[in-house]
Amino acid sequence: MNKKVITICLVACSIVAGLLLIPVSGIVAQDNGRAQLTLNGGRQGPVPFNHQLHQAIVEECAVCHKDFGKKTGALDEAKKTGALKAKQVMYKTCMACHRAKKRAGEKFGPISCSACHA
Ligand code: HEC
Numbered sequence: 001m002n003k004k005v006i007t008i009c010l011v012a013c014s015i016v017a018g019l020l021l022i023p024v025s026g027i028v029a030q031d032n033g034r035a036q037l038t039l040n041g042g043r044q045g046p047v048p049f050n051h052q053l054h055q056a057i058v059e060e061c062a063v064c065h066k067d068f069g070k071k072t073g074a075l076d077e078a079k080k081t082g083a084l085k086a087k088q089v090m091y092k093t094c095m096a097c098h099r100a101k102k103r104a105g106e107k108f109g110p111i112s113c114s115a116c117h118a
């Protein structure tokens, strides 16, 4: 192969590699939702929730969103249809992580009722 052909090949390869990297690097728009949410905490009162902070400290959206969609009201909807039990997310997702972090001696979130329910 002559030099010109090699150069063209290299250019073509890097363009293809660059395109393949776009989804990985997150250039494709991702809807992160609102930074600050207020969750429905039933008779215990509303739960202010810093979504943005959790997106920064929790590696995978799926840690929470495996149970309900990335859509406003999805959590209540899943409880209404019976797909989720009342307090299931609270215990199995929110508190489970906060407790595990505490046990591990890392920064952790609230565990007492009144610290989450305003
Ligand atoms: C620690 C738990 C948690 C993590 C991690 C998390 N979310 Fe959410 N997200 C929620 C909750 C709770 C709601 C509210 C759902 C509802 O209104 O029923 C929500 C709602 C949303 C919504 C709906 C829009 C809105 O503003 O109500 C979008 C979009 C969303 N999340 C995207 C993401 C993406 C993308 C990630 C990962 C980068 C992510 N979330 C990580 C808990 C989380």
Ligand code: HEC
Binding pocket: 039, 040, 041, 042, 043, 044, 047, 075, 079, 085, 086, 087, 088, 089, 090, 091, 094, 095, 098, 109, 110, 111, 112, 113, 114, 115, 116, 117
């Ligand atoms: C880490 C934050 C957090 C803590 C701590 C917490 N909660 Fe919750 N609680 C939530 C969230 C989020 C929901 C809504 C999701 C769900 O039902 O799983 C909720 C829902 C509830 C509900 C409504 C369930 C329904 O649908 O009827 C009650 C009642 C409740 N919590 C009581 C308590 C009590 C009692 C405590 C203390 C033992 C407590 N919570 C501690 C976050 C928390």
Ligand code: HEC
Binding pocket: 047, 048, 049, 050, 053, 054, 057, 058, 063, 064, 089, 090, 093, 094, 095, 097, 098, 101, 107, 108, 109, 110, 115, 116
């Ligand atoms: C995988 C781990 C993880 C999950 C899941 C998680 N949290 Fe947290 N949360 C943390 C950590 C770590 C902190 C402490 C962050 C800090 O102090 O910088 C925190 C802090 C908080 C705080 C106090 C900081 C603030 O925003 O005022 C609240 C309230 C809270 N979490 C509520 C929730 C609720 C409600 C859920 C479930 C919908 C949840 N968390 C799910 C790890 C988690």
